[in-house]
Structures are given as structure tokens and as C-alpha cells.
Amino acid sequence: MASREEIMAKVSELIGPFNNKGVELKEDTTFQGDLEWDSLTVMDFVAAVEDEYDIIITMNMQAEIENIGQLSSAVAKLMDD
Amino acid sequence: MLNLFQHLMKTSPVDGGPEPKAIGDKQVQDDDGITEMTDLLSKFDPLIQERETLLLTGVKDPYALVMEEVKSPTVAICNGKETILLGTYNYMGMTFDDDVREAGVRALEEFGSGTTGSRVLNGTYSGHKECEEALKEFYDMDHAMVFSTGYQANLGIISTLAGKGDYVILDIDSHASIYDGCAMGNAEIVAFRHNDVEALEKRLKRLPEDAGKLVVLEGVYSMLGDVAPLKEMIRICKENGAMTLVDEAHSMGFIGDNGRGVVEAQGVIDDVDFIIGTFSKSVGTVGGFCVSNHPKFEILRLACRPYVFTASLPPSVVATAATSIRKLMHSGNKRAHLWENSKKLHQGLRDLGFEIGTPEAQSAIIAVIMPDMERGAMMWQALLEEGLYVNLARPPATPANMTLLRCSLCAEHTSEQVDQILGMFEAAGKAVGAI
Numbered sequence: 438m439a440s441r442e443e444i445m446a447k448v449s450e451l452i453g454p455f456n457n458k459g460v461e462l463k464e465d466t467t468f469q470g471d472l473e474w475d476s477l478t479v480m481d482f483v484a485a486v487e488d489e490y491d492i493i494i495t496m497n498m499q500a501e502i503e504n505i506g507q508l509s510s511a512v513a514k515l516m517d518d
Numbered sequence: 519m520l521n522l523f524q525h526l527m528k529t530s531p532v533d534g535g536p537e538p539k540a541i542g543d544k545q546v547q548d549d550d551g552i553t554e555m556t557d558l559l560s561k562f563d564p565l566i567q568e569r570e571t572l573l574l575t576g577v578k579d580p581y582a583l584v585m586e587e588v589k590s591p592t593v594a595i596c597n598g599k600e601t602i603l604l605g606t607y608n609y610m611g612m613t614f615d616d617d618v619r620e621a622g623v624r625a626l627e628e629f630g631s632g633t634t635g636s637r638v639l640n641g642t643y644s645g646h647k648e649c650e651e652a653l654k655e656f657y658d659m660d661h662a663m664v665f666s667t668g669y670q671a672n673l674g675i676i677s678t679l680a681g682k683g684d685y686v687i688l689d690i691d692s693h694a695s696i697y698d699g700c701a702m703g704n705a706e707i708v709a710f711r712h713n714d715v716e717a718l719e720k721r722l723k724r725l726p727e728d729a730g731k732l733v734v735l736e737g738v739y740s741m742l743g744d745v746a747p748l749k750e751m752i753r754i755c756k757e758n759g760a761m762t763l764v765d766e767a768h769s770m771g772f773i774g775d776n777g778r779g780v781v782e783a784q785g786v787i788d789d790v791d792f793i794i795g796t797f798s799k800s801v802g803t804v805g806g807f808c809v810s811n812h813p814k815f816e817i818l819r820l821a822c823r824p825y826v827f828t829a830s831l832p833p834s835v836v837a838t839a840a841t842s843i844r845k846l847m848h849s850g851n852k853r854a855h856l857w858e859n860s861k862k863l864h865q866g867l868r869d870l871g872f873e874i875g876t877p878e879a880q881s882a883i884i885a886v887i888m889p890d891m892e893r894g895a896m897m898w899q900a901l902l903e904e905g906l907y908v909n910l911a912r913p914p915a916t917p918a919n920m921t922l923l924r925c926s927l928c929a930e931h932t933s934e935q936v937d938q939i940l941g942m943f944e945a946a947g948k949a950v951g952a953i
């Protein structure tokens with residue numbers, strides 16, 4: 438079972454190809470504000486995370502997620518369930 | 519917000535709007551103890567700004583056009599000028615059909631101007647039942663439910679079918695009414711990449727086996743005019759225990775041997791659970807519907823709030839709809855002509871050097887991709903000055919933030935009109951430097 442730190446590291450790795458502006462990635466880096474992603478990029482990135490962990494992050498959950506830390510926690514929780 | 523949910527609010531053209539103020543600044547008390555009001559409309563300031571910037575460049579407001587006179591399904595007077603209509607979704611040109619108009623006039627005289635009531639109270643007249651009979655015959659299905667608009671049909675059916683603990687799985691490019699139906703219900707929402715069969719299958723396989731699942735698809739996607747691979751998708755849904763709903767708003771009357779839509783053309787009409795449609799396109803009036811063979815379908819009339827808590831369609835409208843639907847059953851020649859028109863326009867625009875949303879004509883929607891909003895608006899206006907109306911579509915309603923000049927053909931366009939249209943595109947395109 439992956440730890441929260443491992444998930445966070447993996448998530449940051451998956452952000453790589455979409456991080457066109459080379460933004461420094463921290464817990465509180467936001468997808469919309471800092472990374473400036475549009476909805477298509479968000480969808481591709483979410484699909485990459487979902488495929489990595491074989492999970493589904495519903496739009497209902499996505500609506501509550503603003504930054505990398507929150508996403509990592511959500512993934513950790515989905516893995517636990 | 520990760521902001522995929524911005525799609526749920528596609529009707530708001532502003533990206534998220536400003537951050538809400540902290541609770542602390544929200545209420546400012548004056549000396550006299552009166553709390554100052556927070557202007558709820560200030561969240562639209564970015565949109566107001568964007569609009570003003572666009573209008574300053576000298577283009578007319580593309581969303582404020584008035585049709586002063588309508589001569590036929592294909593010609594109107596706009597700004598005093600005779601204009602060819604190429605963006606009305608009036609695919610089969612039924613709006614001026616003699617039988618259709620006569621039925622409407624007769625119903626208006628015999629049943630009055632409106633029902634003033636809900637379908638489940640005083641708002642079901644014989645005309646509403648007759649209209650549902652026409653739909654059942656048109657689709658060869660057991661049940662039909664007529665709503666006041668197609669928007670409400672999606673809103674009502676999706677939110678009522680999928681409840682708490684259920685899942686709605688939808689294409690990311692779904693129509694606003696589908697997203698709004700999801701937002702109105704309590705189900706979990708899962709989106710997949712546009713028309714991606716594998717992405718749909720992966721997601722279905724990851725969902726709990728015993729959960730209720732509704733997959734919502736469209737036959738023709740209205741932004742680019744592309745068709746969905748329904749054959750594969752419906753098979754995968756079946757294999758994974760999901761019910762299916764297909765919105766055939768842009769294919770009814772035109773696609774499929776009997777005009778029943780992409781589900782018919784791809785041979786899966788018997789495998790889908792629900793078809794949603796509208797009267798506001800091929801049928802040529804206003805209204806929406808859902809047809810189904812599900813044995814328990816009729817109970818939705820009592821459970822579906824957008825069906826119950828709104829007034830039914832006026833008698834003249836259901837009379838025109840029923841007459842039009844019955845005529846559409848026997849419109850093979852018109853369908854063939856509409857295909858010819860669509861293919862001719864698609865090829866002609868490509869030959870002129872325009873970029874089109876699909877590699878070939880897949881429906882009666884031909885979407886011309888413009889490089890940006892400003893040139894899109896300039897081109898739209900240049901076309902209007904030439905005497906051609908098309909639909910200007912912009913983000914966030916469009917996929918991938920594209921600006922589109924959406925053309926929708928009509929079976930009543932003559933081949934000569936299509937030639938004229940191509941001439942206008944050439945002149946306007948050169949004038950604004952788009953080709």
C-alpha cells in the first residue's frame with residue numbers, strides 16, 4: 438500500500454508532462470490558479486492518475502479538490518476504501 | 519477547484535468568476551447601522567469586460583441578432599437584408615410545411631392558446647396523447663413522454679433515473695442540459711474523454727459491480743457535428759451492466775433509414791434503454807421527449823419533477839409536432855437531399871481552405887474552426903453582411919476552447935443556395951484574412 442508521501446511523489450511525477458510553465462510543485466500548488474490548466478488538461482491529468490492507481494475520481498470529488506495535497510489525500514483515501 | 523465541474527456550469531461563460539469574498543468583508547455596516555448590500559452581479563464583471571472589449575473592436579454583438587421577418591426555413595430578413603439561414607438546426611425544414619401549419623392553426627382555434635397546467639393535472643389534452651402516439655410510432659417503441667423542452671427532458675430523466683449512490687457516466691463534451699441534469703440529481707458523476715470507447719470501458723469496469731449505472735451519450739455532438747461510435751459503446755455498456763440513454767437531438771428525422779437517429783444507423787436502437795429528443799430541431803417547433811421500451815417507464819410521469827412542476831406545451835405546438843413527426847416518417851427523399859447538401863458544403867469549404875471539425879460530413883452540422891474569438895466574430899459579421907447567418911460558438915460551450923462558425927444545413931436549401939453560401943464564405947474569408 439502506497440503511503441501519502443509516495444502518492445504525493447507519484448502525483449507530482451504525473452503532473453510533469455502537463456507542467457508547461459515549470460511551476461514548482463508543493464502541497465498547496467493549485468491546478469487552476471498556479472498550473473493554469475484548462476478543463477481538457479485537467480481531464481487528461483485526472484485520467485493519468487486514475488489509470489496509475491486503477492481508481493475513479495468522480496466529478497463530485499474533483500469539485501472539492503483545489504491543490505496537489507488535497508488530491509494526494511483523496512487518492513490515499515480511495516486506495517484505503 | 520480542480521474545475522472539471524466548470525462543465526456543469528457551462529451556461530456561465532465566465533471561468534469560475536471571482537473568488538468569493540471572505541465572510542468578514544461581506545457585510546459592511548454603515549454608521550447608521552444599515553448593512554450594505556453585496557452586488558450579486560459583480561461576479562459577471564469579467565464577462566462584461568470581455569464583451570465590451572470585443573464590441574470595441576467594431577464587431578456587432580453576435581448574440582443580439584434580430585430576425586425581422588422569416589420568409590421560409592432558409593431565408594429571413596436581418597438588419598433589413600435578405601439573409602440565407604445556415605445556423606438554425608431546422609434540418610428538415612418543417613417550420614413552414616403547409617400541413618404542419620394547418621394543424622397548428624386548427625388546434626389553436628379548437629383548443630385555445632394554452633393549457634395553463636401541468637401534464638399531471640389539467641395540462642394533458644388529446645393533442646398531447648396524440649403527439650406521444652406519433653412518437654411511439656416514429657420510434658416503434660412502447661412509451662413516450664413529452665416535456666416542455668428537450669432541455670427539461672434531459673434535466674428530468676437524468677436526475678430522476680440516477681439517484682444517490684448511482685453513477686452517471688458521460689462524455690466530457692456533453693450538452694449543457696445533460697450536465698445540468700447531473701447537477702440536479704444526487705448521483706456520482708464520471709466523465710470520459712470525448713468518443714473514447716476504451717476510456718468508457720475502463721471507467722465502467724472500475725465502478726462497483728452492484729451500483730446503478732446510467733451511461734449518457736449523444737448520437738451527434740452539436741459542436742463539431744461528429745457522430746459517436748454507439749455500436750461499440752452500447753455493447754460495452756451492456757457487458758458492464760449499465761443502462762444507456764442516447765440524446766438524438768441532432769439526428770432525429772435525418773440519420774437512419776427511418777430518421778430514428780444514429781442508434782438506428784448503427785443498428786443498436788433495440789439495445790438502448792432511453793432515447794431523448796427535441797422538437798426544436800428537425801420537428802420544427804418546441805418541446806422535448808423521452809421514448810423507451812422499459813416496462814416501468816410510465817411511473818416517471820409521477821416522479822420526474824421537470825415534467826410535473828411546469829405547464830404543458832400549448833395545443834397548437836403539440837399539434838404541429840405530431841403532424842411533423844408523422845411526415846418525417848416518410849421523408850426519405852428529403853433525407854437524401856440533406857445528405858447531398860451537407861457533403862457538398864463540407865467539401866466546398868475544405869476546398870476553399872477552411873478547417874472543418876470532422877474529416878467528412880457526418881451529420882448536417884458542418885463546423886468551421888476559427889483561429890480565435892476575435893477573428894471568429896469578424897468572420898461571423900462579414901458573413902452576415904454578405905447575407906448569411908451561421909452560429910458563432912465559443913468557449914466554454916465548445917470543446918478544447920475552440921471558436922467555431924457552426925453551419926447547419928436544411929433539407930430545404932437548394933443546391934444553388936449551397937453554391938451561393940460557398941461564394942459568401944470565400945468573399946468573407948478573404949476579407950478578414952481567414953483563408
Ligand SMILES: Cc1ncc(COP(=O)(O)O)c(C=O)c1O
Pocket residue numbers: 667668669670672693695736740765767768796797798804805806
Ligand atoms: C444535444 C442536445 N440536447 C438537448 C437540447 C435541448 O433541446 P431544446 O431546445 O428542446 O431545449 C439541445 C439543443 O439545444 C441539444 O443540442
